[in-house]
Amino acid sequence: MKKSKTPWPTKDAMEQVYQNKLWGGPESDFYSGVGSHSPEIVDPYIDAVKSFLKSFGEPIVVCDLGCGDFNVGKELVSLSKKYIAVDIVPDLIARNREKYKGENLDFRCLDIAKDDLPAGDCAIVRQVLQHLSNPEVQSIVEKLRTFRYVILTEHVPEGAFTPNKEIISGQGIRLKKQSGVDLMAPPFNFEVKEERCLLSVNLTGGKGVIETKLYHLL
Numbered sequence: 001m002k003k004s005k006t007p008w009p010t011k012d013a014m015e016q017v018y019q020n021k022l023w024g025g026p027e028s029d030f031y032s033g034v035g036s037h038s039p040e041i042v043d044p045y046i047d048a049v050k051s052f053l054k055s056f057g058e059p060i061v062v063c064d065l066g067c068g069d070f071n072v073g074k075e076l077v078s079l080s081k082k083y084i085a086v087d088i089v090p091d092l093i094a095r096n097r098e099k100y101k102g103e104n105l106d107f108r109c110l111d112i113a114k115d116d117l118p119a120g121d122c123a124i125v126r127q128v129l130q131h132l133s134n135p136e137v138q139s140i141v142e143k144l145r146t147f148r149y150v151i152l153t154e155h156v157p158e159g160a161f162t163p164n165k166e167i168i169s170g171q172g173i174r175l176k177k178q179s180g181v182d183l184m185a186p187p188f189n190f191e192v193k194e195e196r197c198l199l200s201v202n203l204t205g206g207k208g209v210i211e212t213k214l215y216h217l218l
Contacts, residue, residue, distance in 0.1 A: 010136065011088050011111060013170040018089060022171050030092050032068030035127045035155070041201055041210050046075045048199045048212060049124070049151060053079040060121035063147070065112045065140075066128030070096050073124075077105050084118045086110045113139045122149040127210070129181045130154050130173040134166050137181065141188050150215040151198065156180025158202065158209050164188065175208050183215075193218050 017023060018030050025031020035041055053060070059081040064073045067085035069092070077083040077100075084106045087093050093109040100107075108118065113136040117123070123144055129137050129152070144150050155173055163182035165174050174180050183190035194216040201210040 010113065010132065010169040014089050014131075015091070017171050018092060030069045030089075030095055032071065035210065036068055036071045040203075042072055044199055044201060045126075045153065045210075045212060046072065049076060050079060052151070052198065052214065053122075061119070062122050062124060063118050063120035064124045064126075065117065066125060067096070067107075068092070070100055072126065074100055076124075077102050080104060082106065082120070084108060084120060086112060086118070088112070112143070113137075117143045117146070120147060122151065123147045124151045126151075126153040126212075127155060129183075130175075131169060131171070132167075133169045134164060134187060136169055137164075137183075138188060141183060141190055144190075145217060148217055150192075150217065151212065152183065152215065153210060153212040154181045156182075156209055156211055158206065180208075190215070191218060192216060 021027065021031065023031060023033030053076065059079060061082045062076065062080040064083065064085040067073045067087050070085060073083065073085050082104045085096065086108050088109070088111050090109050093107050097107045113132065129140065155175060157175060157178050157180055162179050163185040164187065165177045165179035167174055184195065192215040196214045197211065198214045199212040203210065
């Protein structure tokens, strides 16, 4: 009989990811993986989100929920009225505070599944939910309803797939189960005014798709 895995607390799992360099990177620093550093993924994403942020007459307040090593977020701060960058790993947030400065930039250490989220106009959730269990995703979805806009990026299989298969929170994602997060599908059933695909990047070697969606909430 196959033994079921006992899940670690998400904070502990994510701390281990960075401490043991499970997503690669230099030994001397935090590294959020190729999804935050590969030009084929990062460059078109930054262009798409910048275009969205520039579409407003006045800059808006952005909450980056799961900011990681901030290699991507640093490119968006100047287009925001206020940029609140959140992550669950205390040492990572401390490092980001030292490395990145800005009058409109605020780093906070929070567990977005358990803690109250900062107030803002737009939530950015980039390749975060794919690492979390369904109960944690559900908790976050309820809180996302307070924003006017949500920009969600997920790594999903290419073509048709069964959405939202359960996983244990941590380093891995649903791709190995031929699944991915789809907030519009059960059990999440996210209600929005409009859903738009901002960007879709097909990875080489049949490694799936990095899909970015813009949700305009009710």
